[in-house]
Amino acid sequence: MSASSGLLELGNGAFGKVFRVIETDGTECAIKCQTIDINTTDRDKNIIKREFEILTLCKNCPQIIGIIEMFYEDIGNKRHIYFKTLRMGCNLHQILKSDQVLTNDHIIRFFRQIVEAVKYLHSIGIVHRDLKPSNILVNSDCTTKLCDFGASTRIKKGTIFAEISLFPGDYVMVYCPERGIWKDAGIKGKNRDNTYTIQYYKSKKIEMNVTVDRIRYYQRYTTITHCSPEQYFLELEYVTGEKNDIYSLGVILASLYPIYLESETESEPQKWYRENLFPLNKSNEHMYTNMLIKMYGFENISTLIEDESRKEEIRINALAVEKLDVRNYILATKRVIPPIMMEIIVSSMEFKPELRPTVEQILTMVDSIT
Numbered sequence: 001m002s003a004s005s006g007l008l009e010l011g012n013g014a015f016g017k018v019f020r021v022i023e024t025d026g027t028e029c030a031i032k033c034q035t036i037d038i039n040t041t042d043r044d045k046n047i048i049k050r051e052f053e054i055l056t057l058c059k060n061c062p063q064i065i066g067i068i069e070m071f072y073e074d075i076g077n078k079r080h081i082y083f084k085t086l087r088m089g090c091n092l093h094q095i096l097k098s099d100q101v102l103t104n105d106h107i108i109r110f111f112r113q114i115v116e117a118v119k120y121l122h123s124i125g126i127v128h129r130d131l132k133p134s135n136i137l138v139n140s141d142c143t144t145k146l147c148d149f150g151a152s153t154r155i156k157k158g159t160i161f162a163e164i165s166l167f168p169g170d171y172v173m174v175y176c177p178e179r180g181i182w183k184d185a186g187i188k189g190k191n192r193d194n195t196y197t198i199q200y201y202k203s204k205k206i207e208m209n210v211t212v213d214r215i216r217y218y219q220r221y222t223t224i225t226h227c228s229p230e231q232y233f234l235e236l237e238y239v240t241g242e243k244n245d246i247y248s249l250g251v252i253l254a255s256l257y258p259i260y261l262e263s264e265t266e267s268e269p270q271k272w273y274r275e276n277l278f279p280l281n282k283s284n285e286h287m288y289t290n291m292l293i294k295m296y297g298f299e300n301i302s303t304l305i306e307d308e309s310r311k312e313e314i315r316i317n318a319l320a321v322e323k324l325d326v327r328n329y330i331l332a333t334k335r336v337i338p339p340i341m342m343e344i345i346v347s348s349m350e351f352k353p354e355l356r357p358t359v360e361q362i363l364t365m366v367d368s369i370t
């Protein structure tokens with residue numbers, strides 16, 4: 001990094017930080033720095049490797065950030081891994097939090113580019129799994145680029161709803177019969193006999209092949225405010241497919257529309273604000289369960305849950321919520337959304353993944369407006 005200067009923090013994420021650097025020729029880049037323990041197991045290394053591979057695969061898509069260069073340095077027992085990318089102005093979450101007015105044209109322009117990015121990903125068999133406004137980078141000319149492939153994975157193209165589907169790099173819990181406990185582990189790969197090679201998190205050298213019935217409590221990747229019901233309830237069945245991203249696209253699109261407050265007098269300009277479709281803080285999972293019940297009903301939700309004790313807890317919550325469907329839930333948030341965009345949101349947020357449109361179908365709907 002000696003040839004670069006002008007460090008400025010652009011972002012701060014789960015694994016590390018993102019800095020602006022100014023190259024000796026004056027061009028600005030962004031560097032995402034992720035730090036792992038040199039002695040760590042392959043689990044953390046695999047996550048970073050997977051992100052690098054996906055960024056490399058996407059370098060020809062204009063709506064995806066891509067990667068200019070990757071390098072690392074070892075300091076003590078830490079490995080700092082750097083991804084150098086193009087520097088963008090800000091992220092979409094920051095715009096949504098600002099008081100900048102977004103016209104319908106802006107919304108279409110942003111959304112179309114996000115859809116193009118997802119179309120590219122799905123066409124090469126990648127699901128992003130963490131689509132949300134802070135992972136969409138924006139420049140002042142309104143161009144957007146999708147970033148943060150830390151949760152992404154490669155799937156068989158066209159997978160709507162994979163049965164048990166675990167991917168290299170995924171965090172899991174594995175049952176240890178000798179000790180009668182579940183232990184934190186990472187998936188290294190799938191074998192021909194349908195077993196998975198796993199590596200226990202704290203014991204680097206221990207690798208073993210286990211059958212899927214010993215693998216549980218899969219890590220949820222997507223931020224709860226943007227994840228699909230099947231991703232949210234995935235303790236029991238890990239569900240990864242293209243339709244996870246479609247659901248998140250619906251949530252993002254709804255969140256682009258402002259909420260209007262009623263004016264007290266006619267002369268007063270109408271006040272508005274923007275917020276997530278599910279305005280929760282990360283720790284408030286209970287509230288999210290209630291929102292899902294509101295939209296889809298307890299009966300539907302409970303089909304995703306095998307654990308009887310959780311089902312009972314959720315059934316009790318269900319008694320307290322007043323039922324609404326997705327459309328009414330969105331209308332109740334007092335957003336004014338043009339009919340086609342509303343159709344995109346409602347269909348993308350269908351409870352059953354197979355009923356959600358494909359990304360190509362969403363693009364066709366968006367293009368029918370312009």
Ligand SMILES: Nc1ncnc2c1ncn2[C@@H]1O[C@H](COP(=O)(O)OP(=O)(O)OP(=O)(O)O)[C@@H](O)[C@H]1O
Nearest residue numbers: 010011013014015018030085086087088091134148
């Ligand atoms: N190329 C870039 N140009 C400008 N800002 C960037 C760039 N890449 C990332 N950022 C900023 O840094 C933030 C974090 O980046 P990113 O999402 O890739 O990291 P992360 O560690 O995976 O984050 P998190 O865990 O919070 O999702 C982004 O939301 C954005 O604000």
Ligand SMILES: [Mg+2]
Nearest residue numbers: 013134135148
């Ligand atoms: Mg991020």
